[in-house]
Structures are given as structure tokens and as C-alpha cells.
Amino acid sequence: MMEVCGSSNVTLREFGCEQSLLSRPDGSASFIQGDTSVMAGVYGPAEVKVSKEIYDRATLEVLIQPKVGLPSVRERSQEQCVRETCEASLLLSLHPRSSLTLILQVLHDDGSLLSCFLNAACMALMDAGLPMSCLFCGVTCAIDADGQIITDPTAAQEKQSRALMTFAIDSTEHRVMMSSTKGSFSVYELQQCIAVSQKASEKIFQFYRDSVRRRYSKTL
């Protein structure tokens, strides 16, 4: 039986978020986890090209722009992850034959990039006022060489880890919406990481609530 992870490693780095920082997109947010920062912009619901339209739902398109160079296959697979998560939580059938475009720009990558994308995406969708059935957040866990579980790893920690997992957790029932893993690990470790992520996601959802409450404090 594996030992319980040392509680000292299970911390989340400091995070920060700013909403509505860009004037052109309908919704925008920047999310910072430690040194990793990502900016997200949402346009929609807007006109959609006839070739891409779906008769009963909105078409969601996700674009990830890396900092240096052109987008490659890695960005495409990350786009896929984010898109599936968003499609599961957005109420797309309220806007048929429209397009929703979500653009994510990497500002600095210091580990846990995919979960930062997910968090920024959720905040931007909230800022745009798009109807969602639940909020979602991303949590990354890494299992290092000693078998300890580290949440929200930095790039250096990611490099030395034996396995890296990112989970998208929804806000209503804390279930796993999407998982993306790299490396080898046991069933037990997987379940542990999922349980750890679910616990960590509570903190992130509380942060969402706090920031939205702060934002609307003047109007409410």
C-alpha cells in the first residue's frame, strides 16, 4: 500500500485573476498561478461561417497561442482538452447557429499550464456572461520520484516528476470532467490524485466566488 502523500507538498501556489482587462473581446480574463500566467479572450455568440454552423448548438472554437513560434501539435491537443471541457459545461443549445471563440495566450509558462488554461477559460466565459451549467477548474498533480503527490507543480517539479496529471473538475458535484495524463502510475495513485484534485478544486471555486463577489460588490 502506498503511503499517504505528505501534506506539506499539497499546496496551491498563489493565484490571481483579473477580469475584463481587454476592451475588444466580449469577455476576457487573465489567470496567474505562481509564475504561470495565461490570458483568455472570448468572442460570442457571434456570426458563424456556414461551413462550420451547427443547426441546434453554438460552435465553440478554441485557439491556443504559444509565446514563441507558431502553434504546433501540442497546442492542438491542449485545445482539444479545453474545448471538450467547455462544451460539457456551456449551454450551447441556447445559441444555435452561432459561434463562440475562445482564445488563450500564454504569457509565461512555469508549469501547470493546462490547468491554468482551464481556469482562465472559465473566468473569461463567466466574464462574457455565457450561460453555463456548472463552472469548472483545472488542477494539475505531479508524482515525483519518491511517490509524493505535488499539486500545482512548477516547471522544474514537472520535469523531475514521474507522472503528470491534469483534471478538470466541475463545481456542482466535484466530478472529473476531463483528464489528461502523462507518465506511468498505479490505479491507487490515480485515485489519490483525483481525490486530491477534488479537494484542491474547492479552494479554486472559493476563489472564483470571492473574485466575482468582489467584482459585483458595488452593484449588488
Place this chain on the structure above:
Amino acid sequence: MAGLELLSDQGYRLDGRKASELRKVQARMGVFAQADGSAYLEQGNTKALAVVYGPHEIRGSRSRALHDRAVINCQYSMATFSTAERKRRPHGDRKSTEMSLHLKQTFEAAVMTQLYPRSQIDIYVKILQSDGGNYSVCVNAATLAVIDAGIPMRDYVCACTVGFVDETPLADLCYAEESGGVSSLALALLPRGGQIALLQMDARLHQDHLETLIEAAMTACKGVSKVLDEVVRQHLQEVSVLTGE
């Protein structure tokens, strides 16, 4: 190219010209029968061929049509054999696209597009031999081609490239002078009103010298316009003789 004196003490340049002398300009209009207008122009060793089609109905997407003006579509390309080293990619690269945009902008200012709403005028220019001043030669050749096509213009569009060496402006740069790191200014002018249709400059030049340089460019362009005028009149004479007037 170190050690080559672009301007000698007696005031002579590499090819023996004086500072404000233009290269020899030779031009012919109406070189292609099937195009609406065409012209071939040589300025020193730089040779360019311009062809104009139009005004005709908008080809391709109707959405590009402007309700009150004609759309001018320019394409600039260099022949693969035009430069010392064979050009791998004659069109589609950034420099050619930029040149095409500049040509389009120049002619949009000069051609009276309001007379042809919802139509398109195509101008194609090809450089057959490049020896400096590519943009200017293209503009001059295209002007003649547009006149040959009978499309009304506000004035001749003449262009010239000038450089600045040893406090003296050199008119009509050749390739050796251009690549010698000289600050060069390309100017497209409508000579009668003295209006500048396009102004482009690279490399460092002190602000105080800007006025002298622009002046020199304008004088050179006026010189070119005289030559182009001659060519047009001569061509008209030949054509009228042939049609028996």
C-alpha cells in the same frame, strides 16, 4: 562592397554620372496586343514590363466591389533570372506582397476610380532585370501602361529613388549604390501639383537632411515625367499615323 567610392571627389558616381543625373530611360507602349494596355520601360539596366487589364467586371468575390469606385488590383513579381542569384520565390513572399500593396496605393491615388464604380482594374508588373530602383521603374512602367489602356488619370505618376552620400543627394540609384548601405528614399510624385503619392525611406538619415533629399527626389521625378511625356506623345504620333489621321 567596402572601398567602392560611391561619389568621387570630382563628383562622379560609379557609373560616371553626376549626382543629380538620371539614368537613360527608354520606353515603349503597346507591346502586347491582347492586353488593354502595356508598356516596357528601361531605366539604365533595370527593365520592367507592365500590363493593364480593365476596367472590367469584378472577378471572384462580388463582396469586394466598391459601390462608388473601381478596385485596383496590383501584382508585382520579379523574374527568376532578374537578379544576380536566381530568385527562388518570385512572388508570394513578404517583400513582393508589400511592393504590390505600395503599387496599389500609388495608383489608387492617381487613377480616377470614381468614373468606374463596381469595376476592377488589374495592373501586373514584372521586373525582367533588376539593377536598383525596382519600385520606381515599376511605377513608371505602370503609368505608361495605364495611359496606353486609356484609363483616365489625374496626372503622370513618376517615381524615383534617391540616396544620400557625403551630404549630396544622388538621384536614381543603381543596385551597387543601394546595397552599399546608403539611405535611400523612394518617392512617387504627381508632378503638376507636387503631390506625393508614396514616400518610403529606409536606413538612417538625419532629420535636417530630409528636406534636401525630398527636394532632390521631386526634381528627379519631374525629369522623369518629361521623358514619359515625350514617350507618350511619340507613341500617339505613331499610332495616329498608322490610323491615317
Place this chain on the structure above:
Amino acid sequence: MKDTPLCNCERDFLLKAIEEKKRLDGRQTYDYRKIKITFGTDYGCCFVDLGKTRVMAQVSCELVAPKDNRPNEGIMFFNVELSPMASPAFEQGRQSELSVKLNRQLERCLRNSKCIDTESLCVVSGEKVWQIRVDVHMLNHDGNLMDAVSIAAITALCHFRRPDVGIQGDEVTVYSPEERDPIPLSIYHMPISVSFSFFQEGTYLLVDPCEREERVMDGLLMIAMNKHREICSIQSSGGIMLLKEQVMRCSKIASVKVSEITELINKALENDKKARKAGGRCGFAESMPQERITALKKDKTAVEMTDVSERANEIVQKAEALPQTVPSPVVPVPGVGQVGQGPQNTWGLDEEEDEEDSDEEQEEQVTKMEEEHSENKEESRGGEVVEISDSEEEEVVILHPEKPDRTPKNTGSTSHQKVAASSKKRTKK
């Protein structure tokens, strides 16, 4: 996505206002919007805010072989990305006219003016030189992209530090930032571009047009200068007819603006240098404004782990009930594993089945059907028999430990993957 078109009444309103020397945001004719320059965590990353126009520049370097006709000069590469985030009119991947224009103008402004000493970028003449790559991303388009791009590019280049290189005979060693301090690029001068927009056939002129003003303008004149009053580049665009006097007047205005902006850049660089020396954290995170209502920050928190292990154990135990029924795999041929019998073969060929799935479980997994996955977990908590073995999402790979040729096809760069992951279920028994 299409951009909303400009209606005629808005156009008339803007033109009328310009005739009366009034601008939408109350600026004077020659006023610039507020410029804010911040830096990122690593060297060479810079954010520029010109009013609401937002631009990010990142400089990176790489050792490459030099060009044939210039063997002792480094290479500069510029790339301006019009991100779809900046405006709904920008499309991903398409090289629109505006993108070509901005790229070429930036190249001419910085490369042809020789603001960077490319000869100092040479490491081994003819073999290895530094290639400096400047990527500029547009984040928000509110007019005057060219100026913002030029300020961001030159500031990022001034901020950038390249790794130190040591040459000993034939060997070239590149030192990491921890071993030796990285060295800045040698920059001769800072060219900054100033844009002038013309209206009503050149009668009216505005400096630093915002997005609405750009839509109704006739044309643009871009003058790039440095603070020594040397003009680095002039470009007129948009089919306007200029007079010589207008050009001279613009160049005088530009020289004033450029000296102001250069001072601003130098101040920002100074502040950043001081902050880094003092050891403080710098970067986008730090520059996020705290006093805004739309921003919130939270410190490092520990996550409560009280019942995590219990929950995990529960789940695994319930799942563990099953493995006894799973037969151990059969490895008939190297590279092929077989678990269970599988359905009846309808091809009429040999009984050998390739369990290709087991290969994929070692790869980077992106599981989509998460309803299925989470349902499994729900069921396991409920105590029912869970068919975990059928689920393809399980990371259990049963491989013959002596078959090392089954290397995982990972796109990631992690090197810790060990293929010899023997059955974890087996060890638990």
C-alpha cells in the same frame, strides 16, 4: 468572425468632430494616449499598453548557422502575430494585408536601420551565430498597432539577455543563466515609430489614431526616428497625397514625441533593473493592479488532505475486488499482449488478437468520455461490481517486463517514463 461595420452616421460624426478639432477621447491633435510598459518574469518579455491597445513582445535566441553571404553576422527574425483575441476581424493563420504591412514595417524599422550590432552576435564565423527572434503578439486592437509594436519590440530587445558563450579552441560552451550572468544585446539606438493619420484629403492630421479614427482615415504616414533625430524609416500608406510641407511638419512633431517615448522606455527599464536587483519578484503577476475591483489575488494555500487517503483507499479497495477475475495476460509474440479471450473472431483467420489498446494506455492520455469515467467512480462508491477492466481509461498496462521495445510514444519531453511497468495489480495481491 466579421468585424461590425462602421455606420455612416458614426463616420460623419467622427469626421465632423475632427474638423472642429475634437477627438472622441478628448485628446488634442498631437497627443499620445497613456503608454504603460511592464515586463515579464524572464528577460526579453515586455507588455506595452497604448491606451487600450495591448501588445506583448517576447525575444528569444538560438544558435544557428549564418547566412552564406554574411558569415560573421547574426540573424534577426521578426514575427508579428495578429492574434484573433485582438479583434474579431483577425483570423488565425491567414496572412492578411495588415499583417504583411506590420511585419514589413517592423523589419524595415529595426533591421534596415541597424539598431542592433549583428556582428557581436557571431560566435564562430561561418558556423555558429545567434539568431534573435522577436515575437510580437497583439492582445487588444484599439488603433495604432504599428507604434505599439515598435515600442514593444525595441523595449523587449533592450531588456533581453542572451546566454554567455565561452570559446576554447574549437569548443564552444554555452553557459546557463545560473553559471554565468547573461549579457545584454548591444543596441546602438532605439528607433520608435510615430503614426500620423490624415483625413479629408489631407486637410486634417491626427497623431496616434484610435480604432474608430483609423476606420475613417484616408491614409497613414509612419515615421520611425530615434532620439538623436535620425530618421530610420518613413512609410506612407493608404493612397493619400501628401505635400512636402506636411511631411516636414510631421517629422518635426515626430522628433518631439520620440524623445518623450524614449525617456519613458528608459525609465521603465531602469525601474525593472532596480526591482530585479532588489531581488523582488517581477513579472506579469506582480504588475497586476491590486486596487482594481476586477482583480483578486490569493496567497499560497495548503490543501486540506484529511480524508483523501481514506477516500482513495475506499475506491481502490472496492475496485480491487475485481482483479482476481482478470486473467493474467498472454504475450504470444513480442510486442503483442492479450488479456482475456475477446469476442469470437469472425475473420476466419488465426486466433491471435492484438490488444492495441494496451499500447495506447502508456501514451499521453486525453480521455474525453468523462461521463463514463466519473460514472465508474460513482458506481464504485456505491459498492457495485465495476467493470474496470473493460474501461480503456484505466492506466493498468500489463506488459511483459522483458520486452523493452514497447517504448511509449509520448509527445511530451519527460524522460522518466519507464516501460517496464509491471502489473500494479499483481503487486497488490
